[in-house]
Amino acid sequence: MVRIKDIATKCGVSIASVSKALSGNSDLNPLTAEHIREVAKKMGYVPNSSARLLKTNRSYNIGVLFVDDTSSGLGHEYFSSILNSIKEEAESNGYDITFISHRFKNNSLTFYEHAKYRNVDGVIIASVDFKDKEVIELVESEIPTVTIDYEFNGKTSVVSDNVQGEADIVEYLVKMGHRKIAFIKGDDTSVTQKRLTSFYRSCKDNGIEVKEEYIKDGRYHLPNISGVITRELLALDDKPTVIIYPDDYSLLGGITEIEKHGLKIPDDISIVGYDGIKLSRLLRPIITTYVQNSTEIGRKSAKKLIELIETPKTALPETIFVKGYLQEGKTVKDINK
């Protein structure tokens, strides 16, 4: 390993001068500096981030907190896509990404402790139980954080605009002549709450009375559950003309069930998803769904966190809404005619 000291010896200067030459921002003789840099390069010098951190208290490392639960976290296209864009944005700003988690070996650390242990400059939190004590501890700590799809009072967050999204869906359905709209909820989270509230409000705005039997408790990402609920909805005397699923993935369970009943989509019943997974455009019929802009969500989160880290004075906590758009597929029938 080549150290600054080695370069200093080779160049016959002090280690301080080498450090200055390498960082660039000092009043060294430009020629000396250039020479030092050349030698450093020739010797294959790579700085040691840990040693640097010890002095500067900056790691240029961002922690990312995802749960590892089955079917959530990285298994979810929405989140793996967010992670990917966080990574890209961070890297292009000179930051690396380290996962924050509980750790098991000997000492298990809380999320906050883990973040301190790794000296991350900040943490992006996504896809976790936001009521978790440890998550709250982390958010309320001195470490800058950005939460995704959940707002903590006075903290920074980036959220997919679920209110607008659900409203857009209802608006579209109404335009297509639907008034019997079933809504399958996802797990009980704030995202689900927002979508549901927006659903109710949009229905009201359009003079639609929501039948309680059309509102069902479902789960995200579990096609089988959606299948069962779909069966219940199809068994109603007064069937809905359209079913809104909590996500595209669980919608697939609905399709299977609907086809089992010998019904045609969208002729016999219409369906709508949420997320806009890549597959929604590949399947036939193309799925009508609300496409969340996961790339933008990841990018904004990283950007905002870095701002929080680098200019804490001027960066004010805020909630950033990221809009998506309705993908008009072929799974909703126009029943006006």
Place this chain on the structure above:
Amino acid sequence: MVRIKDIATKCGVSIASVSKALSGNSDLNPLTAEHIREVAKKMGYVPNSSARLLKTNRSYNIGVLFVDDTSSGLGHEYFSSILNSIKEEAESNGYDITFISHRFKNNSLTFYEHAKYRNVDGVIIASVDFKDKEVIELVESEIPTVTIDYEFNGKTSVVSDNVQGEADIVEYLVKMGHRKIAFIKGDDTSVTQKRLTSFYRSCKDNGIEVKEEYIKDGRYHLPNISGVITRELLALDDKPTVIIYPDDYSLLGGITEIEKHGLKIPDDISIVGYDGIKLSRLLRPIITTYVQNSTEIGRKSAKKLIELIETPKTALPETIFVKGYLQEGKTVKDINK
């Protein structure tokens, strides 16, 4: 921030004693040690991994190298699943995960330099161009590495058993009475090479003469490309009875095209995928595909890398094959009858 020194002061002992008490493996008075540990806990002490690293040269941090190319890397279910299991296995052994990449801000580092800069104890390499100079530099460096789905001579790798996989597919197709088998290649990589070679060999073993017009250059993960190729195959005078696609995702492009021709799967033509994405079980018909054991691949990679790191003397370089299995869906017709 609470430092060892603070605890020492509080307890009226030396910092050495605190360090010893915390690490446990030393001949301290058990009572003193216990007391120190209690105080440390009460004070909210969290060790500083960077300071520790500086002394010990161990970071307990594993680098993971994925390319960021569109449609590859994390966007690929196969790889995000591998990443997830790497993460789990690593964490349960007390290691964290940091992404290795080029970095852009000021100084761009090679992969090897980046790994050194972050002091990772080892690197897992997946989904990259293995001919890349930088990748080779990293693999041939002093840093322990495990490559996924690519073997470097004398190095450790974990590979999905593509030879067996393709052979299993052919075997199954033959059993189902197929002899006109089309094969769409993925991008030109060693994985593709292995599958193709295995395909030829298996056909030969079964007395099947492979028509060159049945072998097509395709791409991984690009349904449109598969669609175009499917059209070409369907236009042949002597059509194949079954098409093997490079992956499940690109197979979907094939389905779309086939349906456009008014053909039924599997009655008019059979299709087979590769990967076994979750969706392959959700769609109707269920896709016949070779399911790669991505979880096991990730787990084994991490396990093996940690072995390489912790017991370099006894860990010998090897290629670990991970088998998958054929998922018999409903997209292959039995044409024996």
Place this chain on the structure above:
DNA sequence: CTGAAAGCGCTAACAT
């Protein structure tokens, strides 16, 4: 313009 020196938080060899 350059260098000496202190010290970030920790471990471990070596004293006591």
Place this chain on the structure above:
DNA sequence: ATGTTAGCGCTTTCAG
């Protein structure tokens, strides 16, 4: 059983 001390590689003040 406990403490002293050196030093990991680096940055940064301060002195020259």
